[in-house]
Amino acid sequence: MMQDLVVYLVFIGYAVAVLLVFGTVLTWVERKQAAIMSDRIGANRAYVRIPFTQIKLVWLGLFHGLADGIKMMLKEDWRPDSYDRFAYALAPWVVFTPVLLVFAVIPFGGTLVPAKLLQSVPSVSAWFGDRTYPMQIARVDAGLLVVFAFGGLTIIGTMLAGWSSSNKFSLLGALRAGSQMISYELIMGLTVLGLILIYGSVDMNAIAQQQSGMLLGFLPAWGIFLQPFAAILFLTAAIAENKRIPFDLPEAESELIAGYYTEYSAMKMGLFMFAEFIEIAIIGALFTTLFLGGYNLPFMSDEGFVLPGNHVVPMGHAAIVLIQLAVFLGKVLLVSSFQILVRWTLPRFRWDQLLRFAWKFMFPLALANLTVTAVVVWALHA
Amino acid sequence: MSWWERAYLPEILRGLSITGGVFLTNMWHWMTFRKGALTTYYPEETRADYAAGNRGKHVLTQRPDGRPQCIACNMCATVCPAKVIEIEAAFDPDDPVHPKYPARFEIDYSRCIFCGLCVEACPEDAIRMVKEVPNLPTFDRQQLWLSLPELLNWNPQRDVAKPYPAKAGTENTAKAGTENTAKAGAENTAKGGADKTKGPA
Numbered sequence: 113m114m115q116d117l118v119v120y121l122v123f124i125g126y127a128v129a130v131l132l133v134f135g136t137v138l139t140w141v142e143r144k145q146a147a148i149m150s151d152r153i154g155a156n157r158a159y160v161r162i163p164f165t166q167i168k169l170v171w172l173g174l175f176h177g178l179a180d181g182i183k184m185m186l187k188e189d190w191r192p193d194s195y196d197r198f199a200y201a202l203a204p205w206v207v208f209t210p211v212l213l214v215f216a217v218i219p220f221g222g223t224l225v226p227a228k229l230l231q232s233v234p235s236v237s238a239w240f241g242d243r244t245y246p247m248q249i250a251r252v253d254a255g256l257l258v259v260f261a262f263g264g265l266t267i268i269g270t271m272l273a274g275w276s277s278s279n280k281f282s283l284l285g286a287l288r289a290g291s292q293m294i295s296y297e298l299i300m301g302l303t304v305l306g307l308i309l310i311y312g313s314v315d316m317n318a319i320a321q322q323q324s325g326m327l328l329g330f331l332p333a334w335g336i337f338l339q340p341f342a343a344i345l346f347l348t349a350a351i352a353e354n355k356r357i358p359f360d361l362p363e364a365e366s367e368l369i370a371g372y373y374t375e376y377s378a379m380k381m382g383l384f385m386f387a388e389f390i391e392i393a394i395i396g397a398l399f400t401t402l403f404l405g406g407y408n409l410p411f412m413s414d415e416g417f418v419l420p421g422n423h424v425v426p427m428g429h430a431a432i433v434l435i436q437l438a439v440f441l442g443k444v445l446l447v448s449s450f451q452i453l454v455r456w457t458l459p460r461f462r463w464d465q466l467l468r469f470a471w472k473f474m475f476p477l478a479l480a481n482l483t484v485t486a487v488v489v490w491a492l493h494a
Numbered sequence: 495m496s497w498w499e500r501a502y503l504p505e506i507l508r509g510l511s512i513t514g515g516v517f518l519t520n521m522w523h524w525m526t527f528r529k530g531a532l533t534t535y536y537p538e539e540t541r542a543d544y545a546a547g548n549r550g551k552h553v554l555t556q557r558p559d560g561r562p563q564c565i566a567c568n569m570c571a572t573v574c575p576a577k578v579i580e581i582e583a584a585f586d587p588d589d590p591v592h593p594k595y596p597a598r599f600e601i602d603y604s605r606c607i608f609c610g611l612c613v614e615a616c617p618e619d620a621i622r623m624v625k626e627v628p629n630l631p632t633f634d635r636q637q638l639w640l641s642l643p644e645l646l647n648w649n650p651q652r653d654v655a656k657p658y659p660a661k662a663g664t665e666n667t668a669k670a671g672t673e674n675t676a677k678a679g680a681e682n683t684a685k686g687g688a689d690k691t692k693g694p695a
Contacts, residue, residue, distance in 0.1 A: 148524070149517045151532040344503070457513040458506065473502070 115240050119226060123249050127215050130441070134393035135386050136177040138448055142389075143176065145449065146456045184382035192278055192375045199276035204376065204383035206269030210262040211387045211394055217255040218397045219317045221247030221407050221436040222414040228429040246317050247407075247436070255316035256308065259398065260301060263353065266387075267293045270362065273384075274372035285371025288463065289355060289362035295470040296352040296359075302478035303342040303349065306485035307335055307402055320406030324413040332410035335403035341481045343403045345474055350395040351451060352470070354388060358458040361466055396447035400440065404447070407440040537631040548625040549610045552601055554645045555620055555653050562646055563653060564620035566596040570612035578602040579612060596642060603630055604638040619653050 140155075147154025156173040169175070191200070224247050226240040252258050267290055274286020311319050325333040336343045352359035363371030373384045400406060411417050414432060417425040427435075461469065499505050523530030534541055544550070555563045566583035584597035613623050628648075632638060 145517065148520045148530060149513050151516070151520065151530075153531045153533055153535065156535070453510060453514055453517065457509050469502075 115226070115243055116245075119224070119243075119245050120249065123245075123247065127220070127249055128212070130220070131212060131215055131390050131393060134444070134448070135390040136181070137174075138389045138392055138452075139177045139180060140174055141445075141449060142452050142455075144173065145452050149453070149456055181382070184379045187378040189378040189380065191377075195278045195375070196276035199272045200375075201380075203269050203273035203276060204380045204387075206272055207266050208269075208383045208387040208390075210265040210269075211391050214259050214262045214394050215397065216249040217252050217258045217316050218394075218401055219246060219248040219320050219406060220397070220440045221433060222321075223247070224433060225429060229433065247433075248317055251315075251317065253315050255319075256304060256314040259316075260297070263300075264297060266391075267297075270372050273376065277372070277375035279375050281368045281370075281374045282372050285362045285364075285368045285374070288368075289372055292355070292359065292362060292466060292470075293353055295467060296349045299349040299470060299474050299478050300346060300353060302475070302482055303339075303346040304402065306339050306342045306482050309482075309485050309489050310335075310338055316401055320401050320408070321413075323405040324408045326411065326418075332405055334405040334410075339403070339481070339485065341477070342485075343399075345478050345481065346403070347395075347399060347447075347451075349474065350399070351454060352466075354391045354395060354451075356388070356392075356451070357455045358460050359466060360460060361463055364460065392448045392451050393444055395451065396444035397440075399447045400443040404443050407436040409435065409439050537629075540626070540628070544625040546625060549608045549613075549623045550625050550627040551623070551630065551648070552612070552640075552645055553622045553624055553649050553651050554599065554642070555622060555651050556646060558652065562596060562599070562620060562642065563618055564596045564599060565592050565618055566594045566599075567617065569615045569617065570621055573611045573615040575609060575611065576605045576607050578606045599642040599645065601640050601645065602638060603640060604635055622651060624649060 144154045146152075154173060155176045156170060158173060158175040158179040159168040159170045160175050160178075161168050224245045225243075226245070227237045227242060230236045230240070250258075270289040270293070271286050274282040274284075274289065277283075307319070308314055311322050313319060313322075319335075323332070323334050327333045327337055331337050355362050361371075362368075363373070365371075368374070370381075373381055376384065409417075411419050412435070415424075416427040416432065417423075419425065520530035557563050564581075566581050568581055568583070571577075571579040571581050578601055580598065580600045580602075581596050582598035583594050586593050586595050589595070608623070610623055612621050630638070
């Protein structure tokens with residue numbers, strides 16, 4: 113029992129650290145990538161001075177995220193005069209917490225065997241015995257359903273924020289957020305249904321493990337090759353779900369100031385922004401797990417590499433675990449970077465275009481994709 | 495919109511490939527230690543390719559003996575739309591040709607709009623604008639008030655076309671001018687303006 117506690121505390125610490133670091137680093141990536149895309153240099157002024165010296169660490173502007181955080185914490189927490197105090201204070205947390213919770217069911221590595229990992233210390237190794245742990249905070253059979261359940265909770269947060277602010281712009285933003293997120297969540301669910309049909313499971317770890325095989329002898333059996341259409345639709349719907357450009361109508365600053373968080377200031381507003389950046393990483397993690405083979409490199413499994421033609425390259429457990437952790441983070445960063453590329457490339461939709469795009473374009477496509485998948489799966493199994 | 499454009503995805507992919515291509519090209523430049531941006535680290539780094547006609551920092555031209563060519567007629571101060579030039583005229587009985595001279599000539603760069611009207615208005619070619627803007631950015635608003643010695647000596651220029659008669663009692667030589675310039679420059683450095691980029695021409 114104690115062993116489980118230790119291992120899961122380590123997992124939780126790792127997951128929280130990864131998410132918070134991603135949330136901070138992605139603000140930097142967003143600034144720098146946007147700058148490089150538009151032939152600029154980007155943020156490079158914030159520095160940390162080593163005390164008692166004149167040595168200033170700039171590190172390519174990496175400390176701008178830190179400066180943002182300090183600014184948010186030190187600003188006056190201004191509140192509107194007439195508002196629902198409780199809902200107003202609760203709303204940022206209702207947006208922020210589910211975003212963190214989603215990560216609980218996402219596997220960020222393969223199977224961990226602590227006894228093998230800590231071979232050099234026999235007493236610790238013996239204490240762990242032959243226990244194995246999949247690297248995932250909560251091994252829930254209903255993994256994907258949990259993702260959608262928590263994803264749905266953020267809608268409540270945005271609606272609460274807009275409604276409790278006593279501001280017309282906030283209310284309009286909240287209404288837009290509500291209708292947009294419900295529409296696109298439906299599409300996200302429909303696109304993922306095809307994958308569930310193929311893998312026959314909603315357990316995220318099982319889905320990731322099934323993608324370590326091969327297709328037709330040479331392609332890695334990633335979801336993006338099995339369901340290319342669903343991958344595109346899923347990513348589009350996920351960006352819409354995160355309310356980022358080109359789908360940022362709930363907070364369209366040219367029309368609604370800042371939408372549902374117009375009346376928020378200081379760290380409450382910071383929580384909304386932080387949740388948005390963490391959600392980029394979460395979408396990256398979901399997309400990685402569902403469509404990009406999760407924590408595994410192509411042709412890689414928990415035992416080592418299995419190259420085409422049945423060449424097996426066995427590897428040590430520590431090396432495998434490290435590679436899996438690094439590969440997962442790398443893939444998440446790539447998908448996050450792609451989302452930022454989309455955000456700095458496309459102009460914003462008009463409101464009617466946004467809903468028409470959801471219901472008249474993506475919804476039929478998702479349904480068609482599901483139908484074709486169902487027929488093919490039925491034909492192959494029959 | 496054609497049917498192809500209406501299908502969203504191909505056109506969006508085309509746009510993404512363009513921006514992504516720009517990103518990768520610039521990133522490759524940075525990673526191979528070249529510059530991947532069109533902009534500069536201002537003010538540490540200034541562009542070398544200012545246009546020849548760029549209107550930058552002002553220069554007050556000198557007479558051969560190093561005194562300002564300015565006759566304190568106030569035309570530049572009058573025409574200035576931002577009202578940044580302040581001139582205090584004084585009388586010099588020893589110089590009968592140009593008895594009026596500026597005892598104080600200050601430009602407030604925090605409000606200057608670099609329109610160049612002062613240069614146009616000057617009847618004596620006493621004020622010019624060069625294309626560079628060296629050392630103007632600062633953290634202190636007071637540092638943006640530049641006075642006579644600074645404007646006269648940061649980039650000394652003379653009007654060779656106009657030979658001025660020597661002031662009574664001084665020698666009209668380049669040596670005297672250089673001495674005067676160096677002295678004024680030393681004063682200005684002592685006042686805290688670290689704007690000296692060039693020595694006397």
